[in-house]
Amino acid sequence: MKFSKLFLVALSISFFVSCSNDDDSNEPIGAYTHGVLILNEGGSGQGSVSYIGNDLSSFTQDVYGTVNGSDVFGKYAQSIFFDGDNAYIIAGGSNTINVVNRYTFKLIAKIDSGLKNPRYGVVKEGKAYVTNGNTYSYANPASGDTDDYIAVINLATNTVDSKIELNATANRIVLENGKLYITEPYSNDKLLVVNPSTNTLETSVNIGSSADTMEAKDGVLYVLRSPYGGRSEIVKVKLSDKTISKVTFPEALDGASNLDIYENRIFYTVETAVYAMNIIANEASVTSIVNYSSTSAYGKMYGFAVNDNRIFIADGGDFTANSKAYIYSITGTLQKELTVGVGPNGFYFNN
């Protein structure tokens, strides 16, 4: 009798367990499943991550701290990249990548050796490719501008396997058609091309100085560059033959930044205004969709993204106090204003 009861209990437990296992594979479990992650760079203290649900109601100002307690997040949170259920948060000032579950934000591991001023990363076939600023010229005039590298990280072990020397400066990185494309706005006027299957540097493309944000679509890489004192332009690199064409912006759009392609439109910002042009247009629009107000001298449009029919804007503020993020409809109606962390610099989407 007793035994049969026990057996019954055991059976029902295993039934429930298997049931919930089935659920797991369909639907991610976690408090931060359907919403937007806002990365806060941090100032003199650590960086942080804020979360707002897609319904714009559930908000957590410090997700990482809420979930992981007093763990040292790291300084100068630069960017996040994803692989499967994992988010990889780069804390550049601490030479660390925090590996968390992107839905629960529970810390899984840290990649904390082999990195030096890591910036941005992409993932291909179980390996992450992360640009590293390494030393900077102000601290190392001899080789600060030529020692940047890509750290190749084995995501099964969370260790840096190898390095690809770039012999130039490197910052943003994009993966398209099996190749890595890299820009850096301060000391590099080329688009670097890396073949990750051989870990070798291929012939780079002369695109001009001050090239920063970029996105690939249909075999074309759209790179926005805005040289100081000159006209901004979108450089279109046809990746199959590396030929380039350009859309030069009018003077009114000097200092354009934050290129983001959304549904056949290229979004970009100038100061506190957001603009969009058709991806095939030959002229840039000078009519703003949104113009938010900011008292920040350095942190205007510090973070920007377009997704899910919404425009996301982060204001860097004064870098000593918590600052603001704004969510607008795609047509420019303010939907939400949030107080996030110090120096918010990017938006990432859990859907």
Add this chain to the structure above:
Amino acid sequence: MTLQKLFLCFSLCVCQFISAQNDSITKLKEVVVSDNNFKKFSTSQSVLKLNDSIINKNEALLTDLLNFNSVIYFKEYGRGMLSTVSFRGTTASQTAVIWNGININSQMNGSTDFNTISASDYNSINVKAGGGSVIYGSGAIGGTVHLNNDLSFNNQFDNSLKLYYGSFNTIGVNYKMNVSNEKWSTQIGFSKNSSTNDYLYLNKYNWRGEQRRNRNGQYDVMGLNADFGYKINKNNILKLYSQTSNTDRNTSLVSESETKSKYINGFSRNLIEYNGDFDKLTTNFKTAYIFENYQYFADIDRDYYSYGKTESLITKLDLGCQLLKSIQINGVLDYNRTKGYGTSFGNHIRELGSFAFLAKQQVNTKWQNEFGIRKEFNDVYKSPVLFSLGSSYAFNKFYNLKLNLSRNFRIPTYNDLYWEEGGNPDLKPESSYQAEIGNVFSYKKITFSQTVYYIKIKDLLRWIPGKNGIWAPQNTEKVNACGAETILSWKNNYGKNYFSANATYAYTISKNEETNKQLFFVPFNKVTGAVAYAHSKISINYQFLYNGFVYTRSDNDPKEIIDDYMVSNIGIDYDLKFLSSFKLGFQILNVFNKEYQSLEDRPMPGRNYNMYLILKF
């Protein structure tokens, strides 16, 4: 009768100094102070005097001494690391450090790092609250810290050697020699304090579950000083002060994977002083050469470093005249030439000249007035006319009232003016008005002083992001600070049992005028306390420090604060009465093992130990 008067006068003078924990035996000797104007022109302000015996009861670096014994608030980047102050709610460059009468705040960043100074290199250290720019120049807004090497002229040959060893491999050596007769006086000192400083962070573990500890926090502070005095005759004295120091420090890491960096800084100071005292006229002439430099290794694995150096020549002529029996006046001419060069601010020469007029009126034994005015001239920026007005009146032997009103300033530093990129050559000095009222009560062996103050600071320099994201300083902010300081001291003996107790309490409100928010890293409350007991060869002491919470952000986000903390130390020493003094001591620091920090992510050590040996012969 005259003796009585003299005694009264003397005790009045003494009243000005709330003397803390004097040695139970005070030797009478003729001492020539290095800074004549200090005593003369600080009667209307609050001065805390820390002497040899209290210096010995504290850890070696100046931060610890002042943190546990004064109202000054300290912010440390971990034990032994960069340590900056806030005095009366002001910024780090608004407290001037004065070495034998000369302002030694860095020409480069305007402030002093209190962990690069060994307290035991000096005979006494005075903390004067409130403005002092008329006499001490730039930075004397919140207050001044005076490091003194006083020379004595009597027949003596004294040596003192202090050795200590403590947790985290902390090693200290301090040796001082005094040789003097009635004509000559020589003082030579050497100190070295070092630590591997790899203390554990209480209750802190990394993601692997390993205990965290302070990494890359090793330091080594070394100092050498030599001071000479020669009495040419009874009217003329010649003095020479010389000091060299080097601090070699790594900078402790917030997270283990950070790039390790290192900071080396040093200084060399030489001062020649002539004192002439002729009947009604006095002459004081000073010439000083001060050299300071730093090297910053952003990455200790590389040889490359950035550096900065300044060389300053300071000359000061101070002529005094006893105009009337009750009135003494001084005219001070000051010329200062600084050459600064470095990787971050090019090569610039700055010349400053100033004229000051000081007057002191001794109405009677009870009432003294002070007046001072100063104007600085230079070709870089406009300087305000500074002044100081003070009065001290002793109603009776229990109660003394002090009033002081002053205008003070802080000039832009080399970094502010010339930093590449961002330096702003169009800056004005920060300037402040300050008013204070002090009440000093003395009853038997108790001295109790309370001072309330109000400071209005304008043109506060702040580095803010400007064009193209380059941070640049601007004269942007106005700050209003007000507060109260209470200092209590008591000393008594019952037979052979000697007791003493000291306490300080500072209440500070310091707000940005525009936002009405408290400045970050200014606590509303700070309390210190110390009690000591001595019986023949044994003495025991206990001290504590309480720092109220501080905001770490300009918007006063209540979630972003450093929690308040209270830290206690106890010490015991035993004099073996071998040689003239042979003390063996043991200290337990942070005796209650309190987890605390004065800056975010910069934990301080838990309970730790220190033992020492002080020999005098």
